[in-house]
Structures are given as C-alpha cells and as structure tokens.
Amino acid sequence: MILAAVDLFEFDDVLVRFGDTVVLDHVSCSIPDGGSVTCLLGASGAGKSTLLRLCNRLEVPTSGQVRFRGRPLDDIDPLELRRDVGMVFQRPTLFPGTVRANLLVADPDADEPAMVEVLHRAALPASFLDRDGDSLSGGEAQRACLARTLITRPDVLLMDEPTSALDPTATKELEELGRALADAGMPVLWVTHDLHQADRIADRRIVLVRGRLADEHQATHYLAGEAGDHDHEEADGEQDAGGEEVTDGRG
C-alpha cells in the first residue's frame, strides 16, 4: 500500500478579511513537505504576507482552514506551532541588547556551543555574540534574527520579504543562507515581490493576484514580469496586517 505524502501546509478555501477589505479570497493550495524553497509571489497588497502569517498563526482565517502536516492549526497549541514554524520578518527586529541576549530571549537554556552553532548557520562569527544589536549593519542584523529563529530549532522557516531592507550584497548572502537551509532539508517559505529573487532561490512558486491564487494564465503573465503597474497600487491591506489597520476588539 502506498501512503499519500502529507503536505506541509494545506490552505482549504481560506478567506481573510480585515474590516471591509478582503485580503485573501477563498484561497486553496498546498505546499509539499521537504527541503525546498517555495516562493510566495505577488504585487504589494496581493495577500502573500498574510498567507505566510497564517502558517504560524499570527493571523487566522475569517473562514476556511489551514492544516500543518495534516493537523488543523486550531488543534495545535499556537506556542508549540510557532517554535516548529520559525519566522524572519521584513525588517530586522533585534531586541535591545547584545546578540547573545537576543538568542537567550528565544531560548533561555541555550548554551555557548548552541549559540555559536546557530551564528555559524547564519554565517556570523562567534565574536558577534557580544556585539550590541545597534552596532550591526542591516544584513548582519537580519542574519542575527535568522540565528535567533534557528535557536528554537524550527522544522520550517517562514521568510517575510526578509531582504526588502537590505543592499544587494546582504540580499545575496541571505538568499544563499535560505537556499543552504533548504538544501539541508528544511522547508522554506519565502515571500517576495522580486521575480529575479524567485529565479535565484525558488524550487516552487505560488503567485497571488489581488488576494486570489493566480490561474495559469495570470501566473505566466506575472512571472514574465508583465504585471501592470496598477497591481502595485492596490490597497496595502496585506502590509497593514502587521501595521496600523484600524479595527477594534479581538482578531
């Protein structure tokens, strides 16, 4: 008997609405498990960051279901889920203090060899442990954030436009790190609007257009770099997911 492989993430008719804005419009897709880089592509406001944030439950669907390795996310303790599904954000989010202090926030029990090891995986020398976060360049800070995420020993890595604030050299370094992690067996979901970046790192591409999964024609059109400028002027509901959208109450 052949068992069907369980997908890493499955999105089943997922609708996400922020107030009156529909950010994801009945999206159904799946992301297979295993060491590979899946790029979530789309213009600003297409819903790609929201799709990513559903994976570690920083957002929840208004309707529909998300499953992680076959288990509905509602059934998983969110704190446990977030340690299995690590995330690196658009801008470096180092906490005040040294890199060591940052790593200890993520794992208070981490010992010196474990900290040096994650720095090594993020292509930073051990001497960075005692560097203050404020003294790091953008690229170094983002790699320190990657190290901080890796010290929680995640199974999956979510990258939310992690190079958008970086220069070309730092971008290339982070791309190589993401690629190396995937080659070592870790599934990486990488949000970008940069087609060239996707060409450099992606094993698989998922294209979103205005909150919907692009059909074959739209995807071909988008990936050929022919998306109209108007797509870039869509309401930034997606970016606002982490910003200042104004509604009251819970979730």
Add this chain to the structure above:
Amino acid sequence: MAEGDVGWWGLAASLLLIAVTLAISVWRRLGLEKEVVVATVRALAQLLAVGYVLTVVIDPDQPIAYAWAWLVFMVLFAAWTVSRRAPEVPGVLPLALAALGASTGATVAVIFGLGIFPVEARAIVPVGGMMVGNAMTSTVLTGRRILEEFADKRPDVEARLALGQPWTEASRPSLRSALRSGMTQQVETTKAVGLVFLPGAMTGLILAGVDPVDAVRVQAAIMFLILGAVAINVVVIGTGVTRRLFTPDHRLVRIARSAE
C-alpha cells in the same frame, strides 16, 4: 467675610481675564470664543451646583453616608469621562471603573484607616475628589499610551510571539515602558511641588488663613497619596488594556490609534 473669601464682586472681576482670553482668541483668529464662553458658563454652573450639594453633603448634622455616596458618584462619573475621552481603548469603561475603584479604594483605606485625615464628610469629599481627579487623568494617558506603544512596537512584539513566547512575556517590555511613562509624570510633579508650583489644597489652605507649615503637612500627605493612587491606577489600566490587545491564541489584535 473671611480673608480668603472671594465675594460675588471678586468673582465678577475675575471674568476680566476671560475677556482677555476672548480678546486673544479674536486677535489671533483662534476661533475659540464660543468654546471659552461655554467652558466659563459650564464651570460656573457646575461649581455652583456642586457647592450647593456639598453644603448638604458635608454638613456635620447629615449622615456620613452622603459623603461616601458622593465619592462613589465621583468614581462612576470619572470612569464615564475616561470612556468618553479615550473611546479607542478597548473595554475602556469596565477597565476605568476597575482602575479608579482600586486606586480610590486603596488610598481611601490608607487615608482614613490610618487616621491621616479624620473620617468626616469635609475630609472624605475633597480628598477623595483629588485622588479620583488625578487618577482619572492618568487613566486616560496610560490607556492611550498602551495603544501607541503596542502599535509602534508591533514588529518587536510579533517577533517575540513568533519565537513561541506567550503574550504575557511578549508584551512585557512594551507594557513596562508604558507603565513607566504613565507614572513618570506624577513622579516629576511630586519632585517639582513647592519649587515650581503650589498645589491646590495648599493654596486653598493658605488663602483660608491656615499656617503655611500646617498647610504643607496636609499637602505633602495628599501628594504622596496621589502618587500611590496614580501608581495603582496605571498598573490596573495598563495590564487590563494589554490583556485586551491579545487574543487567547496569543495574537496581537489590530490597534486603533488615538484620534488626538
């Protein structure tokens, strides 16, 4: 008429400064004339009405229950005022009631339990009023400060949540910062008292002919009690609002910014 009294003529004369305010508004085209007139008339009407009610409430022949009822009314009214001034704060009315109730209750227990002031209506009403008034201002400021802090620090808080921290841990640095700024103002006021300004109670006592050193003792006790009231208040409103900014599954909700 005692030395410190302001007669009807004195009150009318003080309106001269309202005329100056109106003149400045017209001269600099501030458009505040109507607001100034409304504020003046309201203040006069409210104070006169309160004065007549207080005459009954603090009459030593009346039951002291009137004074306690007045204090409860002040807490309720202050909570309602907070909810009007900071409607963007989630759950503002019950939280303001809890914060003002806790801070007023605790300070009143100390004031009268330890015999700092006598348990008399003429002490309960003004001292309680000062506690509630100061606590009310700090409730509004702290409620708003919490919202601003979590809106500004959303990336930091979400980075902590994404590492698997529960909301109680992920919110701690931002909550601490908001609580500090909520209390710092009153600490600064306490430091500056006497040097930069003479607070109301002391001014009133000196005007009424009380020896300044006696007035200072009263004022110092009141300042320390206000500081305590503000601290209790800031903690209750700060932790209460923070709790409401997170869902049970440890997500930070979208945050409405203050309109001001």
